[in-house]
Amino acid sequence: MIRVGIVGGTGYTGAELLRLLARHPQAELAVITSRTEAGLPVAEMFPHLRGQLDLCFTEPDRGALAECDLVFFATPNGTAMQSVPELLESGTRVIDLAADFRLTDPAVWEQWYGMPHHCPDLLAEAVYGLPEIKREAIRSARLIANPGCYPTAVTLGFLPLLEQRAVDPTWLIADAKSGVSGAGRKAETNLLMAEVGESFKAYAVSGHRHLPEITQNLETFAGMAINLTFVPHLVPMIRGIEATLYARLTDTSLDLTALYQSRYANEPFVDVLTSGSPDTRSVRGSNYCRIAVARQGNSVIVQSVIDNLVKGAAGQAVQNMNLMFGLDETLGLEALALLP
Amino acid sequence: MIRVGIVGGTGYTGAELLRLLARHPQAELAVITSRTEAGLPVAEMFPHLRGQLDLCFTEPDRGALAECDLVFFATPNGTAMQSVPELLESGTRVIDLAADFRLTDPAVWEQWYGMPHHCPDLLAEAVYGLPEIKREAIRSARLIANPGCYPTAVTLGFLPLLEQRAVDPTWLIADAKSGVSGAGRKAETNLLMAEVGESFKAYAVSGHRHLPEITQNLETFAGMAINLTFVPHLVPMIRGIEATLYARLTDTSLDLTALYQSRYANEPFVDVLTSGSPDTRSVRGSNYCRIAVARQGNSVIVQSVIDNLVKGAAGQAVQNMNLMFGLDETLGLEALALLP
Amino acid sequence: MIRVGIVGGTGYTGAELLRLLARHPQAELAVITSRTEAGLPVAEMFPHLRGQLDLCFTEPDRGALAECDLVFFATPNGTAMQSVPELLESGTRVIDLAADFRLTDPAVWEQWYGMPHHCPDLLAEAVYGLPEIKREAIRSARLIANPGCYPTAVTLGFLPLLEQRAVDPTWLIADAKSGVSGAGRKAETNLLMAEVGESFKAYAVSGHRHLPEITQNLETFAGMAINLTFVPHLVPMIRGIEATLYARLTDTSLDLTALYQSRYANEPFVDVLTSGSPDTRSVRGSNYCRIAVARQGNSVIVQSVIDNLVKGAAGQAVQNMNLMFGLDETLGLEALALLP
């Protein structure tokens, strides 16, 4: 059994980790910390865990965390980096679900997240936890930077085209749409149901923090400079991301669907459709990414859907944990999507 | 492995059976019939099953069904009764998720469902599949009448009060609210999202088919004549039933929460809250019924929530299957609710 | 033109007043105050008012308000009573959309709202602004207590039965359901779309602040002691209240629909259906209350729907303003419901 700790278990990412880990056959939840809710039984905050989880939230305590084999950070950006060096030294491995270790260049981090990085030397060691690209490195990693939700959907969607040099990399467009849980569990007026229900809008049109992460992915993994325009939107639903990606084909003779099927043939959690468009409900609550690819003239259109809290956060983190501890990659992630 | 067949697998109840059985460690899905979709791969209709289920829908075929250990009917009311006698004779056990075998009196069936019963002699044998009341009979049953969604929520909610003779049985009120999946997967204008989204209403106010079923339950299991007013409502959400029940206390000294906790202490799928109100999302996708009980003066108010497709249909059917085949009652039903 | 001021224009009730008054042919919006948003153009907070309203929020200023003919208070409970005496003295008339002047007994106010009343002597003068009952008194009132949203729906629903002495008044039940805008525009986690979307629950089951208001209405207007059990619920939609009311008939020979039609024959904003159930969308954005009445045995079931922000708040306030200033009661309230 893997002895697991969670730092910051009161947001949606933390709640989803709890849901998945409570049923994981090889993980034992030992510690869940929350500065604001210390002492509260976890199941009082999250009634779906009643009868399944007897833990209480505790004050953050490095001693207790250091006794874990693995600690997940489900904290705001900039929190994990304060504690990770010490934990790694004590032999505990770490998966950070925030952005602290995703960007390899500390200057880019500081530019987009507005604070200096606390342990820039660890950025080179941290492994970007997208198993479809970094599987082997993940297995032996001490520190995983779990990918962002938009970056997961967009990177998996563009990757085969870029690896194949099939599109013009100088003008890629990602029009992404997310359910409201992606904004987190924050007491903000602009996330009230009466504000975001029955409405749709773009946001962060001049530049979203996930843009440098996606750009870094596409450039690193595809080995070329790219230029991406990225616009996120807010959908009046709770879970799910759909990214519609546009690029101009340089090779119009390709069988695009075959290209994608071949690239993801051995991936347990990427499913390439041969027709139709994937809807977000087909992955709700599951760790799948479903992709379809189509054309209009010389334009290629990729549609990529994930559950932002599962493949876009907690599910991918568990997938990474499985790889790190030599388990079957799909363990604890077998549940099918909840449809309808 | 239990060899399982499903008749009518294209509605929401059938889809939910497929979702649960595809992951059930002791069930093997052998046959799924659909007159309209014969030949279609199941995963083309239900994309969340892609990669998990290789079956195609087939024409109804009594031979193939008779080779199953168990057949679920997820068909419209009045369909199962045409085939059940023959199946039982061939040694196949049956769980009917429709209403065909729920009412013990064939005249009441005919009054509410508008057709004579095809095999009234089986009504006495059929076991009403509410494990919280009929667990022992279910274990050895050949034929299970799986309860309706509203009757499950309302019966579990009123039962402790009636068994205890704590309320006036001559004026019980059940104000029930259901998500739209309860109306089924039918091409009807009045179920379009543009019709039922962002709106709320009562329906069937003069009498809903579940009224005689609930009345029968309460009278049978509580051993007294009762008078129930039952009004269902349509909620702009997909899954979930909440029933708010009202009765007048005859014994105001009772500790109501203690009464409910005691009644359901050994039930794996009934959870009694000690404070607050249960929300339907706390059971979404799970087989739980969560109940809270409160008072205003001499009025007792019971709140009972289930997922209409799980504890209200397919999950309860799997729970019954587990009992019938000597398995752990919770097998395949361990998934926690999907929240948020 | 009526010179109008609004105190507290940043909540949903205030926004709805702005929407209605910006188009009212006889009202001129002179002052909108907000302590937190002073200086902000109103249309920056509420983009649907862009191009229609040039006002900025201002600091509360009794001088400016005293120059108005009428001031609406769309403030939290307990705020209006601090300023109303002075305003009335200056000759300005007042409509309070909060609860400050709804309860005639200051002890009941203190019990439910947790603070002593600041001007209990005004409680006798304040007119409860339900035009269907108090039309004549409203015309000449200086101070209107605009009814609560639930009390409007429930009072209009029960009134004909009680006036007619047709039901047992000792056990009335009101099971009410509201869209989330009824909870106000507050930065609270429990009102986030990810919390209340796709879910349904009861709340305040042990006693909601609108219970004494409804009880007072029913007792005063019907002239008898009554006993009411009232349970509100939260619906995953933005606007609308549906109240399903239950009572036991003492006279079962009544033509209930005719009774309601007769009672409301001359009411411009109460519509009695002769069949079917009213849905909340049929009144969305409009000032109508639609009512249907049905029976199950000796139980009478009344369904009453309103838009909680219109007939349940701002629309009724404008209706009261029209009456107070001798205008056509429906002026500025002619828009039909937005359906779908």
Next chain:
Amino acid sequence: MIRVGIVGGTGYTGAELLRLLARHPQAELAVITSRTEAGLPVAEMFPHLRGQLDLCFTEPDRGALAECDLVFFATPNGTAMQSVPELLESGTRVIDLAADFRLTDPAVWEQWYGMPHHCPDLLAEAVYGLPEIKREAIRSARLIANPGCYPTAVTLGFLPLLEQRAVDPTWLIADAKSGVSGAGRKAETNLLMAEVGESFKAYAVSGHRHLPEITQNLETFAGMAINLTFVPHLVPMIRGIEATLYARLTDTSLDLTALYQSRYANEPFVDVLTSGSPDTRSVRGSNYCRIAVARQGNSVIVQSVIDNLVKGAAGQAVQNMNLMFGLDETLGLEALALLP
């Protein structure tokens, strides 16, 4: 008073026409036809019209229609063209809300709508009813082709950039999102709330019927050949379209917001934001189009929102009617958006 007829008043477009015309001070609804609902009072199908509209649906009757000054066709594509020639001959003017007269080339019509055009000679006379471009021609038109919903949002969004020659016209991208009412009031399983609620997806990715209409608009009105990739998406809400448009700037020195403000300075129903992103609720139920424009490097990003049933259909039709009959263009369209 304009004597008005509506052919096909049972869909959402027809219902919205009814809502607007019932309150229009210069229009008198004389005839509403529906083959399937002849004899039914309109208010029985649409309860929000109760008490406001005494008409019944009638069988289509060219005599009655020919007595109208103006007939709106809110019929499926291909229906209006059967009757329009005869109506025009009788002196009745026509606004067709379907696609019959939108495409100037009958071969393109046949390619996308699968049937030969019945009166291709009228295509040259028909005026494309987008007042922001065709105002003068609309005033004197006998026959108006009312624009499609997506074409309205996309054309108004791209127009200033193309007129200004500010972007590369060979690769324009329109990623559009629509609420479900855009799909019409059809009894189809794939429009049920249990299918489209809480989910998001693209559709018609290989080519939507509105693509040739938008291309024709942009080429005609901007006077250059263009290449557009257009992908529509389905949003789990009832009303609203948001289109996010992407193009590559050829002139990066432009003040984009000033360009849009200047272009639409005199337009009563186009509102250009100076900051932030427009949300669809800011136009819900109103005839506004709200637009914002932003940049990421050399990419320009335009966001355009409308209510698909108002500015995208019935509202624009009324705007056209006002122009045709010499009325104030905004008459009957003054209502503000319903927010929240």
